[in-house]
């Protein structure tokens with residue numbers, strides 16, 4: 001018995017002087033690899049509602065809804081159901097605008113299942129976007145009207161020059 005005890009203590013002593021491989025999580029954290037996929041981040045203003053991420057996802061994690069305002073698409077919903085995500089990054093790879101990215105935040109546990117789903121789009125963002133589109137359309141229409149008026153005003157002058 002004493003022999004076994006000494007052997008055990010010997011192993012303990014040997015490991016006591018070796019470099020430590022554990023860290024005191026959560027106070028200490030190990031660096032994560034560059035390509036680590038953690039919590040997703042969505043950049044509303046970059047998204048062009050092309051649906052590429054939705055089509056690339058093998059698990060139907062992303063729900064995208066849009067509305068058309070002045071012939072432009074406005075994203076009204078971008079829900080990300082993390083519980084079904086494989087963290088494969090195919091959506092990020094497919095996105096032409098870098099609108100969906102993965103952070104290094106891996107603490108994704110929640111007490112309640114509905115809280116796992118992330119609803120990225122807020123109503124005020126949608127309203128702001130709609131306003132921006134309407135303003136841009138109004139400005140474009142005003143510029144076109146002014147140009148047409150200018151051309152109209154130049155016509156008699158041109159006609160007069162041709163006649164002389």
Ligand code: SF4
Pocket residue numbers: 056057058059060061062084085086087088089090091092
């Ligand atoms: S990481 Fe993969 S599974 Fe998760 S949403 Fe993107 S494409 Fe879908």
Ligand code: SF4
Pocket residue numbers: 046047048049050051052053054064094095096097098099100
């Ligand atoms: S692929 Fe990118 S730009 Fe296209 S809908 Fe998805 S997040 Fe938006």
